[in-house]
Amino acid sequence: MLKQTEGSKAVAEAIALCRPEVICAYPISPQTHIVEALGEMVKSGELTPCEFINVESEFAAMSVAIGSSAAGARSYTATASQGLLFMVEAVYNASGLGLPIVMTVANRAIGAPINIWNDHSDSLSQRDSGWMQLFAETNQEAVDLHIQAFRLAEELSMPIMVCMDGFILTHAFERVDIPSQEQVDAYLPPFDPRQVLDPKEPMSIGAMVGPEAFMEVKYLAHAKQMQALELIPQLSAEFKQTFGRDSGGLVRTYRAEDAETMIVAMGSVLGTIKDVVDDMREQGHKIGVLGIVSYRPFPLKEVRAALVNCKRFLVLEKSLAVGMGGIVATDVRMAVTGTGLKGYTAIAGLGGRTISKASLQNLFLQAEQEHLEPVTFVDLDWDAVNKQLERERLNRRSGPIAENILHDKGMLSAAKFG
Amino acid sequence: MSFQPVKFYQTGTFTVGNRLLAPDERSEQANPQRSNSINSGHRACQGCGEALGARYAIDAAMAESNGQLIAVNATGCLEVFSTPYPESSWQLPWIHSLFGNAPAVATGVAAAMKVKGRKEVRVVAQGGDGSTTDIGFGCLSGMFERNDDVLYICYDNQAYMNTGVQRSSATPPAARTATTMPVGPEPGNVFGQGKNLPEIAMAHGISYVATATVADLRDLEYKVRRAMGIRGARYIHLFVPCPLGWGTASHDTIRMARLAKESGMFPVFEAEHGEVTGVLKIRHKVAIEEYLKPQKRFAHLFGKHAHPEMVERLQAIADRNIRKYGLLDEGSN
Known part of the structure; x- marks a missing residue:
């Protein structure tokens, strides 16, 4: 059903349609509206059976989800920024144990200095945690990715973060198509865990593992993500069949045919980038866009295929590898190894710094003329x-x-x- | 508060022989059908108080829940010695996640059981004093405050034994640990304010809080069964001597636990909704020296460079416990 709604509210409705059994809630901006809406649905009886637990920290939120998921309940939480960092030990534990928890990350900068606004530093800091990470471009995609995320997580028995830009998406009101319960039920079967704590069949989960088996366990986490590279496009195609729209997948290109300059990015900034590219296309520039939906697993093959025919590419990212440059850019450069392509990195929008069309157009023109430094800080106040x-x-x-x-x-x- | 009338003392001990008790009063360990929840073959040290305590506590909880029990374990000795890959001693569903999150994981397990309508399945969480009084303290307090349906058992051996005997907030004053060495004018651990976790648990107003020692295993079984008969958050603080960390003989574990109780150093009581409802009285009061002297961790208090003033301060702590909890029958001793 089409409705004009807030991003967080839309995501909460999507989560509810996925029939979560345990939801852990701890407030941190900008994800708070999501768990607030879910809390209301559980308390009113609209979402049942479901246990909504107000925990005392994000570390507890993830830990409760670990317990409930290991006991066979579909488990969900949401976090951002400092909250994600506070739960990191449990984040790694959830993936190490192979528990298919779904978590929304309302992407927000990490302090100090404390800052509540959007960039991608938080979830990207968990790049190697073993969690999958999907980035939504719009609120519609945020809704759709959450539904796909439960399916993906539970098929692989691995946890997943659905990342949506804080405030820019979470607090934006726009038209979103909320699917029906019948559609979601047809797409998402009940949770059938691979391992479960049950007195009927006692087992130990979380035993100490020494050098003799640790590497194999870690490799299997990698293997699961390699499987996800196959599964994500399948689930996206199946999603289209059930829900009638394209959503998800590994990467998406825009006006990439014959493009000599490609702009690579993740999340909501793709909307602004596409507007600028439209303008530049009208002016005759051969420029296109590659949006990365699946940051982990990182689709090396698809990124390479999307870039291999251009002359140069610019990775515009809302994150900074301090002491090095770009985080996403490093992965993109890995994907095009050996092609000889010119690659540039632009760091933009940290801590919610506005990314304007004018700045982007200026940046893209410089990229086109290959006048950029390897790493550019967009709209940095040098004074x-x-x-x-x-x-x-x-x-x-x-x-x-x-x-x-x-x-x-x-x-x-x-x-x-x- | 006694769960059974003590009928007979074997010579020289306070042990009640099973043969002399009615079948329903016998220890769960005397039951050939006991669950053996933590089975033989684990890697605990000889004389480990924690292994003994866990065996009695979890078997009693299993008996009381008709085998419908899930255990959550914090990182620590109990976790490490019971599940060396690829083996596990646990005969019940068991999960270990992290050092500081056992109460929260247990909350999650309990929530899953509730949402699935499996009210018969009960949840116990367990950890050492490090995970309970220090690193997992926030999660424990949260679990208490929400009154989640979890029995939490703290096995208190008064230091971080698994990592090599470092001080925890449960380490007694003057005790030697790897991070409170017996050097300088005030050797050993500081005389701080302490962190009395049973009382902190009581301050949450939860339905049941109890302390116990491995010297009174029937009392422990009784308290576990009692706790299992109640819903909501419950807490048992079990005193478990550690031969390795304390520098005591393996065969003295139970004696050390008894001396801790008989000296007043470790008050044994139970409390409901924040109020003490019963104490295990001291039978034969002993001076604090009798408890301290067999322990190498207190060796610096005696001998050539003795610190009688520190022994006095420890005696004062024991005396205060005795007054506060009424551990002595009036007129006795």
């Missing part, structure tokens, strides 16, 4: 950076960095003198 660097050169006790920069930008003056 502010250089002023702080100079301050540090002049004073041993140069003070707190973020506060200095805010001061330089005049944002503290009101607080200080007002």
